[in-house]
Amino acid sequence: MKPRVKWLLFSPLGLALIGFGLTLVTDAARAKSAGEPWFWYGTLALVVFNAGVVFFGEGIKNAVLVSLELKHR
Numbered sequence: 001m002k003p004r005v006k007w008l009l010f011s012p013l014g015l016a017l018i019g020f021g022l023t024l025v026t027d028a029a030r031a032k033s034a035g036e037p038w039f040w041y042g043t044l045a046l047v048v049f050n051a052g053v054v055f056f057g058e059g060i061k062n063a064v065l066v067s068l069e070l071k072h073r
Contacts, residue, residue, distance in 0.1 A: 003069070007062035014056025021049025 001009075024045030031038040 003062040003065040007059050007066055009059070010055045010062065011059030014052045014054070014059055017048055017052025017055060019052075021045055021047075021052050024048055 025042065028038045028042035028045050031041060
């Protein structure tokens with residue numbers, strides 16, 4: 001896959017996963033404060049959030065590669 005396609009795919013996906021992960025984290029925190037089971041739900045929430053950070057970082061890396069490619073033309 002070309003860096004431009006990765007950039008345009010991974011950056012929005014990463015932002016969506018970060019937002020969804022934070023939503024899950026707040027819901028897990030609400031469950032914990034209500035005395036409900038929360039551990040596995042909270043763990044999944046952190047996994048989703050961190051996956052979003054990874055995808056977003058990969059998108060930014062590819063954006064820099066595209067920028068450098070255009071600069072050296």
